Structures are given as C-alpha cells and as structure tokens.
Amino acid sequence: MVASRTLDTDLRGLDALDTPRIESRNRGVVVWSAAWPKLLAITLALATWQVIVWSGWKPTYILPGPQEVLSRLGSEFTHSTFYRAVSVTLQRAVTGFALAAVLGSLLGLAVSQSRILRRGIGSLITGLQTMPSITWFPFAILVFKLSEAAILFVIVLGAGPAIANGLISGVDHIPPILLRAGRVLGARGLAWWRHVIFPAALPGYVAGLKQGWAFAWRSLMAGEILVIIASRPSIGVRLKFAYEMADAAGLMAMMLVVLFIGIAMDGLVFGAMERRILRNRGLLTGSR
Amino acid sequence: MRAPAGVAPTRRSPQAGAAVAIRGVSKTYGDGRSSVVALDDLNLDVAGGEFVCLLGASGCGKSTLLNLIAGIYRIDQGSIDTGGHRIGLMFQEPALFPWLTVEQNVDMAMQFRAVPRAQRRARTAELLALVNLDSFGTWRPHQLSGGMQQRVALARALAQDADILLMDEPFGALDAMTRDVLHDELERIWQASDLTVLFVTHNVREAVRLGDRVVLLSSRPGRVVDEYSVGIPRPRRIDSPSVAELAATVTDSLREEVRRHGR
Numbered sequence: 001m002v003a004s005r006t007l008d009t010d011l012r013g014l015d016a017l018d019t020p021r022i023e024s025r026n027r028g029v030v031v032w033s034a035a036w037p038k039l040l041a042i043t044l045a046l047a048t049w050q051v052i053v054w055s056g057w058k059p060t061y062i063l064p065g066p067q068e069v070l071s072r073l074g075s076e077f078t079h080s081t082f083y084r085a086v087s088v089t090l091q092r093a094v095t096g097f098a099l100a101a102v103l104g105s106l107l108g109l110a111v112s113q114s115r116i117l118r119r120g121i122g123s124l125i126t127g128l129q130t131m132p133s134i135t136w137f138p139f140a141i142l143v144f145k146l147s148e149a150a151i152l153f154v155i156v157l158g159a160g161p162a163i164a165n166g167l168i169s170g171v172d173h174i175p176p177i178l179l180r181a182g183r184v185l186g187a188r189g190l191a192w193w194r195h196v197i198f199p200a201a202l203p204g205y206v207a208g209l210k211q212g213w214a215f216a217w218r219s220l221m222a223g224e225i226l227v228i229i230a231s232r233p234s235i236g237v238r239l240k241f242a243y244e245m246a247d248a249a250g251l252m253a254m255m256l257v258v259l260f261i262g263i264a265m266d267g268l269v270f271g272a273m274e275r276r277i278l279r280n281r282g283l284l285t286g287s288r
Numbered sequence: 289m290r291a292p293a294g295v296a297p298t299r300r301s302p303q304a305g306a307a308v309a310i311r312g313v314s315k316t317y318g319d320g321r322s323s324v325v326a327l328d329d330l331n332l333d334v335a336g337g338e339f340v341c342l343l344g345a346s347g348c349g350k351s352t353l354l355n356l357i358a359g360i361y362r363i364d365q366g367s368i369d370t371g372g373h374r375i376g377l378m379f380q381e382p383a384l385f386p387w388l389t390v391e392q393n394v395d396m397a398m399q400f401r402a403v404p405r406a407q408r409r410a411r412t413a414e415l416l417a418l419v420n421l422d423s424f425g426t427w428r429p430h431q432l433s434g435g436m437q438q439r440v441a442l443a444r445a446l447a448q449d450a451d452i453l454l455m456d457e458p459f460g461a462l463d464a465m466t467r468d469v470l471h472d473e474l475e476r477i478w479q480a481s482d483l484t485v486l487f488v489t490h491n492v493r494e495a496v497r498l499g500d501r502v503v504l505l506s507s508r509p510g511r512v513v514d515e516y517s518v519g520i521p522r523p524r525r526i527d528s529p530s531v532a533e534l535a536a537t538v539t540d541s542l543r544e545e546v547r548r549h550g551r
Contacts, residue, residue, distance in 0.1 A: 007472045011420045014466055018433030019424075181383035184358060184376075185448060186400040195396060199387045281386040282430025 064249045073253040081233055086257070089224065089235040092148070096155030097216045103156060104163030104212065105205075111164065112171035122168075125161045133158035133219035137226050148232075151223035158219035159212035166208010170201030203277055210270035217262050307373055307452055307484040308334040308357060312366035314509075315352055326352040328509030329366070336451075339478055339485045341499035343492060343538065345546050349510030350488040354454045357486070373484075376450030380457045382437035384429040390440050391416065391425040397447035415443040418477060435466035442474070455487045459494070468526055471497055475523060492542060496535045497526040504538065506545055514541050 046066045053065040060068070076082045111117045111125070136154045144150035174197070182196035224236020235254060242250035278284040310332040317324045326349035334340050342350050355361045357368055358377045384393050391412055398408045416422045419439040429437055438458055445453055459467045475498065478485055489495050495502045496518055504514040516538055520530045 007469065007476065008420055010469050011473065014469060015420075015424075015433070015436060018436060020431065177379060177381050177383045178385065180360065180379070181385070183360065185397045185444070188400075191400055195399070196385075199385065202387065277387075280428055282428060 061246075062248055064252065068249050069252045069256065072249040073256055076250075076253055076257075082238075085233040085235050085238050086261075088232055089220065090261070092151055092155070092224075092234070093216060093220050096152050096220060097159055097213060099152065100156045100159035100212060100216060101163055101209065104160035104208075105167055107160065108164035108167030108171075108205075108208075112168045118168075125164050125168075128157065129161040129165060129215075133215065134222045134226075136219075137223065141227060146227050146229055148229065150227050151220065154223050155216045155219045159216035162215050163205075163208045163212040166211060167201065167205045170204025170208070171197065173204055174200040203274075203281070203283070206270065206274050206277060210266065210274060213265055213270055214262070217258075217265070221258060306333045306369075307336040307338070307371065308332070308486065309369040309371075310353075310357070310366070311368070313353075313356065313363055313368060314365040315349065315356060315361065316364055325509040327356075328511055330505075330511055332503060332512055334452075334484060334486060336484055337482050339487065339498060339500045341495035341502045342486060342488045342505060343490065343495045343502055343542065344505035344510065345490065345507050345542065350490075350505060351456050353505075353510070354456050354486065354488055357452075358454055370452060373451040374449055375452045375454060376445035376448040377454045378438075378441055378445045378456065378458045380460045382429065382434070382441040384437055384440055384444070386429055388429075389425065390421060390427050390429065390432070393429070393440055394443050394447050397444045398449075401448070411447065415446055418446070419443045419473065433466075435462050435470060438462065438470065439473070442477075446477075450483070452484045452486065455485065457489055458487075460489070460491075467494070471526060472523065474498065479522065492539045493526050493531060493535045496520075496531050496538060497524055502538060504541060504545070507549060513545060 049066050053060065053063055057063070064072075107125070111122060133154050136157055137150070140150040140153045144153060178200050179196065182192060187196050221236055221239075224234045225240050228237055228240065235257060239251060239254045239258075242248075242254060275284060310330060313327055313330045314325070315327040317326055330349075330353065332340075342353065344350050352361065354377065356363055357370065358375050360377075384390075385396065388396060394412045394415055395408050398411060403411070412425075413422065416425055419442055421436060421439055421443070424432065424436065429440065432440070441458070459470055462470065471494070474485075477483075487495075487498055496516075499518050502516040502518060503512055504516070505511065506513045516534065518534065520528075520534070524531055
C-alpha cells in the first residue's frame, strides 16, 4: 500500500512538471492586441487613398475621397432599398453556398473513397476550380436565361469544386495511426464515418468550405452584374446602376459593402470555425 | 528448425487455459523477389493472466505478430486462436483522437461497443482514476506530455474491456524516468486484474522488468529462438541486480542472434 501511494505521488509529480501552466490573460488585453493591427491597417489604407485623391491624379467626380464615400455609405444605411438589396444578395449567397456545400461534399466523399473516381475526375475537379467563374456566365445565361437559376448554377460551379477538394485533401491527410486506432477500437459502419473519418478530415474540409465561400461570393458578384433580374434589387444591381449613372461615390460605397460582407463571413464564420478546430487539436501556433 | 518433409512437425501441446495459441504462423510481405518473410512457422502459447514480453532486434516481426493477433493483418499460414477473448491494442504512439478530450477519448472506446451512456461515464471516471489522470478529464491530448498521453491510451485500451492486451513498444518514445514510473503503474494495474499481456519491446531490461516470461524472436524470418522464465519476485525494479543479471544473459543471446546476420 505504501509502495502504491509512493507511485501515485511520483506520477503526480511528473505530471505537474510535464503539463504547461496556463496563464489567463486579461480579456481587454486580448481584444486590444487583436484589434490594434487591424485599426492601424485601416487607417493606413484610408490615408493612402486620401493622399492619392489630394495628389489630383483624377478629378473627384471620378475618384472621390474617403470622407465623401463613407458619408454616402452612411446615407445608404438609411434607405430601405439598400437593405432589400443586401438581403436579396445574402439570400442568393447562402442558398448557392449551401447547395455547393451539399453537392461538393457528396462529390468529395465519393472521390476520396474510390480510386477509379479519383483517377477519372480528380484532376477535373481541380481544373474546374481554377476556371474563372465569369467564363461560365454566357453559357449559364444561354441555358437558364436571365434567372436566379443562372446565378445559382455559376455559384455552385465556382464553390463546389473547392469544397470537394477540401474534403478530399482532408480525408487524404488523416494520419494512418488514427485510422488504425479507430479500427482497433471497433469503429464500424456509421460510427466509423461519424466518429473517425469526419472529425479527422474536418480541418481540411473547413479550409475547403472557407475557400468555397470566397469563390461563391466572387461568382455571385459577377453574376449580379451580368444577370440583372427586374424587381430583384441586389448589391450587384446597385453597383451597376451607380456605374451607369456615373455615380462614383455610390459605386465605391457599394464596393465597400461587398468587401465588408466578404471579410465578415470569412473572419467571423469560417475563420472562427477554423481557429477553434485548430486550437482544440493543438495545431495553432502563437502567431495567429 | 523446420521439420523434414513428410514428418509431422512436433508442437508443444496447448497449455490448459491458454489465452493465445499461435500455431505455425507465417507471414510474408510483398511477392516475388522483393518479398520479405516476416514470420516463419512461429509457435507460441500464452496462458491466461500471463505477462509475456516479446523481445527481438529489428526485423523480427514483433509488430507483425501483434497485428496478426489483433486481426488487423491476414495470416498467410497457420492459425492463431484467441478463444473468443476480446483484444485491446496499444501502439508506440498514443494515437488519441485529437478532437476529443481525455474523457471523451476513453468514452469513445465504449461508445463503439454500444455501452449505455450511464455505464460509460462511471467506467471512464474509474479508468482515469486508475491511471491517475482523474483531474485531467477535460484536457485535450495535445496539452499532455507523451507519458500522460500514453496513460490515456492505456485507459482507452482497458475501456475496450479486453481480456488480452497487446502492447507494441508502448513506452519506446518516453524518457527513462517516465518509463520507470509507467512500468510500476502497468505492473500494478496488471496485478489487480486478470489481464493477459503481450508486450513487444527491443529493450531487454524492460522485458525482464515486466515479463513473467521473455520470448526471444529471431530476425528475418521471425521465429521463437529462446524463452526465459523470469522468477524474480514482484514488485521489481529495473535497476535491481537480479533484473540486470538476467538481462545480461538475455542480451548475450540477442547479440548472438544479431551477429548471425553479420557473418
């Protein structure tokens, strides 16, 4: 009994020496240290923009300064048509992305599990991914006319391959030892997929979803400028009208909206998901 | 040592209560010129509750044998009878699921066997206490040291409710002090249970420290060349003179086996 108690103490001693001491940092410090580099970057970008305007390179009715564009953006926020446009665009983005996620995931899953499929269409998927989505629009308009379906079609073709590729590389990069562990522990059937393959492939899959979102957003913007549907106000439509009216401030205000939505989705949704997954697995280094 | 053609090979009769009976097992990797005979006509009996250390130099097919017993690889020839016992396997790497906490890792082994949730929770707590990690249940594997991860892996292997535990150099990657403490812990857990352990190692002292019996395998192809019964009373110490003395004898025999390949 005495020997056993000594052993317990030995183990606890080793454990105490081996485990990292977790320092808790002040929440305010954490937020500030993440925020100030971003604030600095924004300030620098606005300053550069303002300097170019001051240099008189272009007249201000073509290249307005940040102050004019930002106040224009502020006045957009007070119009209900602006919110309708944003909601139509976001609806399309979410529907298209969801459809791309479902189809891309099914395709990726099939290819990751079948050698024949991989040989046959593995490189085709990568080829599709490198194809600029705008090259699909003439075809899409020919087939689907100027309709929601045309836009959706191009979003799925833009985002689907990236998502499929993400899942394939996620499955390919599962450490073989985890698969062996899963087998030894008796994971079979659905449990094998749900508790071993899927979580093990998750980092690559989320990276694919993140990239897929970027492709979907780009395809959507191209689509909204090309495929104008009456009675469907959207960010793309407002962008195009501002251009046609030679309304430079309105044009740039809309571009800022596109940029903000892109950054917000990437950072707040996919980036946060990715960071959480990597942190839980100890794959996140201190610099992020 | 192969029996001449036409004569039935003589084999030791299986021990009463043998947990693992390995009969004339052969395994070859690859085919044609590049093929490697990993195991050739290997015979071994392990009694229920016995702690057997398999010792050999590189290429003796130690890991192959464990994978065959666990049913991960297919046997080319011969048979392995584990009498329907449940088998757990531990690797040199902890191979914990990095997306789960320590608790969830142990729990998952039971979830795969469809053990009811309430039962799982109680058993997880019990097993983590057994390996002295009860205060680390909510930690993630990457936050733990190699030795602690390997103890979680041990708890997870025990959660399989195995009668036979196969261990493939489980402490090979650990520092000497941690390894010594884990030897004590493994011995304690094994003594308190009726677990049969097959422990693969290339460390002679480790084999003598832990085993009831040390089985020496030859290399390329792997066969049983020698066996040592370890009569040293437990609990043992790896640095005790009696362990060192037997280890020296075994080492000589292992060296002789290795030298054969240099001639």
